[in-house]
Every structure is written in structure tokens, then in C-alpha cells.
Amino acid sequence: MTIKLVYILPPRPLDDAGIRLGGFISDINGKSGQILVNGLIEGKPLCDLIKMVDPRLKADRSELMASMDETLTPSHLYILRNIKSHIEFLEKQLAELETLIIETIKPWNEALELLQTIPSTSVISAACLIGEIGDDMSCFDGMKGISSWAGLCPGNNESAGKRKSGRMRKGNKMVKTLLCEVANAAVKTKSQFKGKYQGLVIR
Structure with a gap:
């Protein structure tokens, strides 16, 4: 027993x-x-x-x-x-992983530094974005193309003064999450993005 x-x-x-x-x-x-x-x-x-x-x-x-x-x-x-x-x-594992990410992304250091000039974009956010989309934007046909690819372009379905569903389509989950996190942090700063956000919220 x-x-x-x-x-x-x-x-x-x-x-x-x-x-x-x-x-x-x-x-x-x-x-x-x-x-x-x-x-x-x-x-x-x-x-x-x-x-x-x-x-x-x-x-x-x-x-x-x-x-x-x-x-x-x-x-x-x-x-x-x-x-x-x-x-x-x-926390120790996370720190080690972040160090590895930064070391791996060194060949794209110029793009990494440029991305960090955007308010609230941390080095890890920038590194993860480069890991997902690279630094060649020509394949996306401008910012509208990459926004659409990431699934961040809501539709504008309106007819006879009535607005219907404008849900965003599915896109790259990682890029969408990163951009949303950065945007949510940026609107809390004193940058131009705060004013842009407040102007959109009114509507």
C-alpha cells in the first residue's frame, strides 16, 4: 500500500x-x-x-x-x-534572450538606431520589428502597404450615411502587436503623436 x-x-x-x-x-x-x-x-x-x-x-x-x-x-x-x-x-532568461537578440541584429545597426528615434520605440521593439520586416521597405510599396500587410488598416464601409463593419483584416501578429504597443506608449509622451491621437479620438 x-x-x-x-x-x-x-x-x-x-x-x-x-x-x-x-x-x-x-x-x-x-x-x-x-x-x-x-x-x-x-x-x-x-x-x-x-x-x-x-x-x-x-x-x-x-x-x-x-x-x-x-x-x-x-x-x-x-x-x-x-x-x-x-x-x-x-527575468534572467529574458535578459539573456534580449542580449542575444541585440547581438544578432548588429548587421542592421543603422536601421536599429533610426527606429529608436521614434518616441517610445525601445531597442528590443526596434530589433523585433527588423527581425520581422527587415530594412528593405521597397517590397511593401510605402507605409500604407506595410500597414495593410500588418493588418492595421481598418475598412471604411459606409453607405447612405450609415457606417457598417470596418473590422481590420488578419495580418502579421508580431508586427501588429509591436506597433500597437509602441503607439499606445507614444500617445503618453509629449511628442507629435500625442496630438495626433487626441485629434483622432475626438472623431
């Missing part, structure tokens, strides 16, 4: 322990969120942790302390440490 030990571990160790950081910090993966979570794992006093958070954090400090004033059991700590270790492992 074989006896199996079954451990029922909480899927969300902080919430399960009664620690509700999500109610005070919008991004638990941000700087302040990680300081608090790591401090709880290491068993640091709450009064010391509160002093370490970003001064710009709007949450009331006394309420924030009260939200963390719960005991983390050995099971909670075990899960949190494993999650932390796995995140660190993934």
Missing part, C-alpha cells in the same frame, strides 16, 4: 494570509510593491518596510501597515519564496 501526501496550498498566498496589498498598490510588481513583498518574505518589521516605499505612493501609511499586519505561515512563505525564485529565473 502506497501512502501519498497531498498538500493543498493556497493559489494566492498573500490574499490567503489576509494581506490585501492590492487594495493600496495598483501594481504589485512595481518598485514599492516588490519592496513590501520581499520584505514580508524576509520577515522585516512593518515599520521599517513602510519607510522604504516610494514617497510618491498615495496610499495612507497607517492603513497600508494595517493591511500587512497578518502572519505568514510556513506554507505561505514556501510558496512566496518559490514564486520569487521562479520570477528571478525568468
Whole structure:
């Protein structure tokens, strides 16, 4: 007869322990969120942790302390440490992959630098775009051609003053995702793209 030990571990160790950081910090993966979570794992006093958070954090400090004033059991700590270790492992792999991408794209360094002059275009975004489309734009017949190829040209189906479906067609998913991410970031800058976006939103 074989006896199996079954451990029922909480899927969300902080919430399960009664620690509700999500109610005070919008991004638990941000700087302040990680300081608090790591401090709880290491068993640091709450009064010391509160002093370490970003001064710009709007949450009331006394309420924030009260939200963390719960005991983390050995099971909670075990899960949190494993999650932390796995995140660190993934971050290391991601950093290595980004380094490899940048090294691979060196022959196209001129195009890489030019793409980065566009607001909110990071080196990785630029490198991935070059990896998908190269640096020869002649095969796309201008910016309209590449926008259509990426599936970023919505239709304009209008008749007798009534606008019908204008859904975008399927295109290159990677290019579409990259361009959308860059555009969403660019409209938050003080560049010309912010004004362009605000003008389009009105319509």
C-alpha cells in the first residue's frame, strides 16, 4: 500500500494570509510593491518596510501597515519564496534572450538606431520589428502597404450615411502587436503623436 501526501496550498498566498496589498498598490510588481513583498518574505518589521516605499505612493501609511499586519505561515512563505525564485529565473532568461537578440541584429545597426528615434520605440521593439520586416521597405510599396500587410488598416464601409463593419483584416501578429504597443506608449509622451491621437479620438 502506497501512502501519498497531498498538500493543498493556497493559489494566492498573500490574499490567503489576509494581506490585501492590492487594495493600496495598483501594481504589485512595481518598485514599492516588490519592496513590501520581499520584505514580508524576509520577515522585516512593518515599520521599517513602510519607510522604504516610494514617497510618491498615495496610499495612507497607517492603513497600508494595517493591511500587512497578518502572519505568514510556513506554507505561505514556501510558496512566496518559490514564486520569487521562479520570477528571478525568468527575468534572467529574458535578459539573456534580449542580449542575444541585440547581438544578432548588429548587421542592421543603422536601421536599429533610426527606429529608436521614434518616441517610445525601445531597442528590443526596434530589433523585433527588423527581425520581422527587415530594412528593405521597397517590397511593401510605402507605409500604407506595410500597414495593410500588418493588418492595421481598418475598412471604411459606409453607405447612405450609415457606417457598417470596418473590422481590420488578419495580418502579421508580431508586427501588429509591436506597433500597437509602441503607439499606445507614444500617445503618453509629449511628442507629435500625442496630438495626433487626441485629434483622432475626438472623431
